[in-house]
Amino acid sequence: MQELRNVPNENKKEAGQKINEAKQYIENAIAEKLAEIKEKEIEMLINATESYDETMPVSVDYGSYHPITLVQREVENIFLSMGFNVEDYSEITDDYNCFEALNIPKHHPARDMQDTYYLSSNQLLKTHTSAAQNTILRKYKSNLESGNPIRAIFPGRCFRNEKIDACHENTFFQMEGIMVDKDISISNLIYFMKTMLSEVFQRDITVRLRPGFFPFVEPGFELDIQCSICGGKGCASCKDSGWLELCPCGMIHPNVLTAAGIDPEEYTGFAFGLGLTRLAMMKYEVKDIRLFNSGNLKELSQFTDVSFTHPEESKEA
Ligand code: PHE
Numbered sequence: 001m002q003e004l005r006n007v008p009n010e011n012k013k014e015a016g017q018k019i020n021e022a023k024q025y026i027e028n029a030i031a032e033k034l035a036e037i038k039e040k041e042i043e044m045l046i047n048a049t050e051s052y053d054e055t056m057p058v059s060v061d062y063g064s065y066h067p068i069t070l071v072q073r074e075v076e077n078i079f080l081s082m083g084f085n086v087e088d089y090s091e092i093t094d095d096y097n098c099f100e101a102l103n104i105p106k107h108h109p110a111r112d113m114q115d116t117y118y119l120s121s122n123q124l125l126k127t128h129t130s131a132a133q134n135t136i137l138r139k140y141k142s143n144l145e146s147g148n149p150i151r152a153i154f155p156g157r158c159f160r161n162e163k164i165d166a167c168h169e170n171t172f173f174q175m176e177g178i179m180v181d182k183d184i185s186i187s188n189l190i191y192f193m194k195t196m197l198s199e200v201f202q203r204d205i206t207v208r209l210r211p212g213f214f215p216f217v218e219p220g221f222e223l224d225i226q227c228s229i230c231g232g233k234g235c236a237s238c239k240d241s242g243w244l245e246l247c248p249c250g251m252i253h254p255n256v257l258t259a260a261g262i263d264p265e266e267y268t269g270f271a272f273g274l275g276l277t278r279l280a281m282m283k284y285e286v287k288d289i290r291l292f293n294s295g296n297l298k299e300l301s302q303f304t305d306v307s308f309t310h311p312e313e314s315k316e317a
Contacts, residue, residue, distance in 0.1 A: 064304035068173050068292060071200070071280045072155050075175055078199045079153045082192065084177065085140070087154040089132035092123050101134040102216035103255040110215050115161040125159035128273055129176035130216060132156070133252075136178065137260035144267055149181035155276060166236050166288045173276035180252065180262065180269030186219075189249055189270035193223060196274075200283060206232070208243065217250025217271060228282050237287050244282065247274045 007015045065073075076086050095106075104110050114127035126132075132154045140150040155175040162168045179188065190209070197205055205225055212222035225246045227238035234240035249272035254264035277292060284303050286292070291299055 064297075064301035066292070066300060067280045067284050067286070067303040068276055070303060071283055072173065072175065072276055074200060075196060075274065075276070075279070076153065076155070078196050079177065082151075082195070084151040084153050084179075087132065087136055087139075087152050089126075089129070089135065089154050089156055091125060091157050091159070092119065093126045093131045094123050097134055098124060098126050098128075098131040101256065101259045102130055103253050103259075104215045108215060110213075116159055117161065126156070127160050128158055129154055129156045129174040130271065130273055132176060133178060133216070133256060133271065134260050137180065137257070137262060141260065141262060144180065144262065149179060149184075150269070151179050153177045164290065166290070167239065169277065169289050169293065171293055172289070173280075175274040175276050176271065177274065178252065178269055178271045180257070180267050182267060184251075184268045184270060186251065186270070189251070189272065192270075193247060193249065193272065197225065200279065207246075212248050212250070214248060214250060216253050216256045218253045220250035221248070223247040223249055223272075225282060229285055229287060235287075237281065244278055245275070246278050246282070247272050249273070 001019060004012065004015060004019065080086065098114075098116075099105075099108075099111060116127045117125045119125075136152050136154060137150065140152060143150050153175055154177075155173065157171060158174050159171055162170045164170060177192070179192070194207075197207065205228075207226070208224050209221050210224070212220045214220045222245050224243040226232045227235065227242055227244050229235055229237045230242065232242035234242045238244050249270065252269040252271050257264040257267065257269070277289060280286065280292070281289060294300075
């Protein structure tokens, strides 16, 4: 139509007619196709096998496990097979357990990293699963007296005052692990971490260990795993670094052992804080951490492996 003005006057009429004819033809064709699609859509709705009856009783056959539950259970199974106890701990705790007992006194700068939600009862939402270390160490202290190690893992939901984006959440899951005995060293720590990760991923994964500071371990490390989403090239999920911090760890600080009534001269131990949410992201190649708390059943249900059973469940059965 725009070109019409360049057509010599004597041909304008004919050209205009031709263009209008073509336009009409195209418009009709589109309208026809649209009507056809609409019809098919209606047909599909009528024939749809998917129907929903809200009066139906809830059946246990429906629904699926949350991907974090799946990863948690998988890691639990691995550690159970290595003689660890699986422990539970509350989401609400206090300043002593979350910080003081972990060698993080009031006003220590390490607290800045773990701002949380404080309750009016002088309690707080735990910022890390390490908050249970004191309680669990005390619970199993008698093991040491009878010549046995303390071996425990404790998964849990943690909370931090975070700005939410593709890789940060204010609510996430960790799994803490501790082992204390005579002569426990960094090599024990590395062995358990490697065994666990190769089991979870069922393939060789690239990890790196670098120094990391946490007041409750000495020495402390960051165990990073190569980002499986971009293969180490760098993407939004790994903040363009190619690596994801997965498992901070280290040798339990003597002050932490002392706070639990264990003699650090006699016993040593390691602790790790596995990022369960991170691990689920890596394992299932979830690009955005916000999916986990989204309640988006369509997305969340696709990870369930129905053949998977937890030892606790098969016991019940
Ligand atoms: N609790 C630490 C955190 O969440 C992680 C950690 C656990 C570090 C155990 C060392 C040993 O940041």
